[in-house]
Amino acid sequence: MQIDPVENAELEAAAQLGAPGACGIGVRVQSVSKAYGGREVLKTLNVDIAAGEFVAIVGRSGCGKSTLLRLIAGLEQTSNGSIGFGAEEPEIRIIFQDSRLLPWKRVLSNVGLGLPRASQASVKALAQVGLEDRAHEWPAVLSGGQRQRVALARALVHEPELLLLDEPLGALDALTRIEMQQLIESLWKARGFTAVLVTHDVQEAIALADRVLLIEDGEITLDERISLPRPRARGNLAFAQLEERILARVLKHPAPGLDSALGDISLQRTVNQVGWAI
Numbered sequence: 082m083q084i085d086p087v088e089n090a091e092l093e094a095a096a097q098l099g100a101p102g103a104c105g106i107g108v109r110v111q112s113v114s115k116a117y118g119g120r121e122v123l124k125t126l127n128v129d130i131a132a133g134e135f136v137a138i139v140g141r142s143g144c145g146k147s148t149l150l151r152l153i154a155g156l157e158q159t160s161n162g163s164i165g166f167g168a169e170e171p172e173i174r175i176i177f178q179d180s181r182l183l184p185w186k187r188v189l190s191n192v193g194l195g196l197p198r199a200s201q202a203s204v205k206a207l208a209q210v211g212l213e214d215r216a217h218e219w220p221a222v223l224s225g226g227q228r229q230r231v232a233l234a235r236a237l238v239h240e241p242e243l244l245l246l247d248e249p250l251g252a253l254d255a256l257t258r259i260e261m262q263q264l265i266e267s268l269w270k271a272r273g274f275t276a277v278l279v280t281h282d283v284q285e286a287i288a289l290a291d292r293v294l295l296i297e298d299g300e301i302t303l304d305e306r307i308s309l310p311r312p313r314a315r316g317n318l319a320f321a322q323l324e325e326r327i328l329a330r331v332l333k334h335p336a337p338g339l340d341s342a343l344g345d346i347s348l349q350r351t352v353n354q355v356g357w358a359i
């Protein structure tokens with residue numbers, strides 16, 4: 082993975098942004114732009130992510146969320162600007178919407194991919210995602226949610242300092258999705274890594290993140306700090322108001338008054354128990 086190093090002073094600053102996590106690293110995105118074939122997808126983006134912070138990125142389809150994640154992961158190069166980390170050789174892992182497990186390897190071997198041998202660490206990581214009893218099965222017999230748990234274990238086994246999540250729960254049913262959100266939050270709290278989550282689901286972003294970033298027209302146009310106490314009750318009034326406000330912002334409609342907002346919320350909750358997707 083190719084990482085652009087930042088200057089020492091900047092590294093320290095990035096590492097010290099906000100409350101440092103137990104083993105998270107800071108990220109500094111500085112004047113980053115990305116173009117494909119002359120079409121600019123990201124325009125001079127600037128954002129600092131503190132060590133141990135949980136940041137969610139939302140925005141309409143095609144706005145550049147996954148592109149930013151791939152740039153942070155070092156899977157693609159920026160057209161301009163730089164991305165720096167609070168460590169010289171950061172341990173970065175990325176999880177996608179599909180688990181990308183190797184079908185010819187059993188669950189435990191998938192978790193231990195890249196490690197010299199199936200180790201205690203793989204067993205422990207599998208236990209942390211609640212799948213220790215499925216270690217010797219094939220990925221094909223697991224449910225979609227279980228496969229994503231294995232993908233999570235495969236990332237955790239490397240003790241990531243930065244975990245990038247590209248719509249990892251997008252294909253899951255409503256209940257599994259909420260269970261997975263809780264699992265991700267508990268692992269993040271226990272391990273202290275920095276997390277960057279791309280999601281279409283505003284409710285998911287608010288449930289999990291310390292900050293929600295909105296990308297529009299290749300720029301970050303909203304950087305909202307979420308100060309609700311954790312764990313966050315989705316039915317709570319403050320949660321619902323925030324969700325309404327951010328969604329209105331994403332859709333570029335003015336947020337309605339509180340009364341009508343609450344009416345809409347209860348209606349939409351009945352229709353869609355997961356939350357509002359963009």
Ligand SMILES: Nc1ncnc2c1ncn2[C@@H]1O[C@H](COP(=O)(O)OP(=O)(O)OP(=O)(O)O)[C@@H](O)[C@H]1O
Pocket residue numbers: 117118122140141142143144145146147148149
């Ligand atoms: N390798 C590529 N070559 C050309 N264009 C690309 C490439 N990767 C992404 N794009 C374009 O960049 C834009 C942003 O894509 P990106 O996948 O980052 O959007 P997104 O916000 O993650 O979308 P979605 O929510 O639908 O996944 C899109 O218009 C896409 O077609």
